Amino acid sequence: MDSSSEDAGARPGAVEDSGTAGSSGGAAGSAGERAAMAPTSLSPSRAGDFMQCPLLYRFRVIDRLPEKPSEAATRGTLVHAVLERLFDAPAGERTAPRAKALIPGQWDRLRESRPELGELFADDPEGERLARWLGEAEQLVERWFTLEDPSRLEPAERELFVEAELESGLRLRGIIDRVDVAPTGEVRIVDYKTGKAPRPEYAEGALFQMKFYALVVWRLKQVVPRRLQLVYLGSGDVLTYDPVLADLERVERKLLALWEAIRRATDTGEWRPRPTKLCGWCDHQAHCPEFGGTPPPYPLPVRAPESEAVQQGRMGRD
Numbered sequence: 001m002d003s004s005s006e007d008a009g010a011r012p013g014a015v016e017d018s019g020t021a022g023s024s025g026g027a028a029g030s031a032g033e034r035a036a037m038a039p040t041s042l043s044p045s046r047a048g049d050f051m052q053c054p055l056l057y058r059f060r061v062i063d064r065l066p067e068k069p070s071e072a073a074t075r076g077t078l079v080h081a082v083l084e085r086l087f088d089a090p091a092g093e094r095t096a097p098r099a100k101a102l103i104p105g106q107w108d109r110l111r112e113s114r115p116e117l118g119e120l121f122a123d124d125p126e127g128e129r130l131a132r133w134l135g136e137a138e139q140l141v142e143r144w145f146t147l148e149d150p151s152r153l154e155p156a157e158r159e160l161f162v163e164a165e166l167e168s169g170l171r172l173r174g175i176i177d178r179v180d181v182a183p184t185g186e187v188r189i190v191d192y193k194t195g196k197a198p199r200p201e202y203a204e205g206a207l208f209q210m211k212f213y214a215l216v217v218w219r220l221k222q223v224v225p226r227r228l229q230l231v232y233l234g235s236g237d238v239l240t241y242d243p244v245l246a247d248l249e250r251v252e253r254k255l256l257a258l259w260e261a262i263r264r265a266t267d268t269g270e271w272r273p274r275p276t277k278l279c280g281w282c283d284h285q286a287h288c289p290e291f292g293g294t295p296p297p298y299p300l301p302v303r304a305p306e307s308e309a310v311q312q313g314r315m316g317r318d
Contacts, residue, residue, distance in 0.1 A: 036062055036299035038266050041163075041171035042259060044209040050262055052278060055295070057262070058271035059284045063296055067283040069117050071133055074110070076194040079140050079233065080177065081106040083192060084158045086150060094150040100138045107134065140194055140233040147231055147238055156181040164219040166252065170259050172216050174209075186226035189213050193230055197237035206230060207241050211251045214243050224248065269302040271295075 039046075039061050050057040059065045082102045086094050111117050121130045144150075157179040165171045178190040189210060198206045210228035218224050230239040265271050273290045285291040 036064070038062075038300060039262060041173050042255060042262075043172075043174045044212045045174075047212065047255065047258055048208070050258060052276065053274040054261075054265055055271045055273040055288060056282065056284065058265070058295070059287065062266070062298075062300065065284055065287065065296075069114075069120055071120055072194075074117055074120060075133060075137050075140070078103065078107055078110060078137050079194050080159075080192060081110065082137075082141055083144060084177075087153075087155055087158060091151045091154070096142050096145045099141045099145075103134060103137055103141065143233050143236055144192075144231065146236060147233075153180065155179060162213065162216045162220065164216045166219065166256070168256055168259075170256065172212065172219075172255065174213060174216065176213050182226075185223075187217065187221075187223055188227040188229060189217065189225050190229045190231060193232045194234055195232065196235035197230075197232040197239060203239065206239065208251075210241065211243060211247060212255070215248045215251050215255075218245075218248050266300065267303040269298040269300070 046057060046061055049060055060067075082099055085102055085106065086099045089098060121127070121133075124130055155178045157176065160176045160179055161173070162176060163171060163173040176189055177192050180188040180190060182188070191210060191213075207228065207230070210230065214225045214228060224243060224245055226242065228241045228243060232239065273288055275290050279285070279288075279290065282288070285293060287293045287295050289295070
């Protein structure tokens, strides 16, 4: 998981690919609770998993191995909830003090919906770490007010679930943090990040998620969003990009190729690890061959690979 997506997979109600338990937080996603199923849709997070490491995708989507909740991811979840709820207030009351005052209540709601988060501060009987963690969430919320003025914003949608089926049959789905619509009808897609903005050479990777959402909106509404906006609360940066139709067509081709690779791996059971520096943060080292581990038995039927002649193609009528 890249450093700019602390909150991925940890938000209550977050959408996972169909056929997966998908939760990256706690035992609720344990493999024994639901039978394994082949994936039938693709979200930005799971697309990112496969591009990062096909074996990680398998562990999360097919095996549904549980992952421990993390302070960083949960803090991102909490901040997202606060920024969403703040817009319930009238414009003139959307202030930094009011936003920070929402934090304790949203943290209580989050713990109620995900009891496994109690593990995070189980070894903090005096509450010192928790207080520091909540203070960090306050700082992120407060920084948002230096980047945007919520009193001047009236989002058309917040935490918007979107799903579209391409002509190929591939279903794309996800949750957009905020959608703004101008009086002239122009659409802006906004995503909050609680990490720091990436270096310029990594900006394209950061925009992949936003272009994914723009593609879904285009397929649903036949409207190319005017602007994609990433708000980095960790560093106080705002990254914007104005897509054109050719961008979305390229993303669609990339996703189709990615999905074909996922389907091929699903059929053959060949999920290769792709070691990177991110492996140090992976919860699944005990099951990864790169760390001397053994993956669990593959839970789906395996189809024999096609013969070499078929792979090379054929001529004439069937």
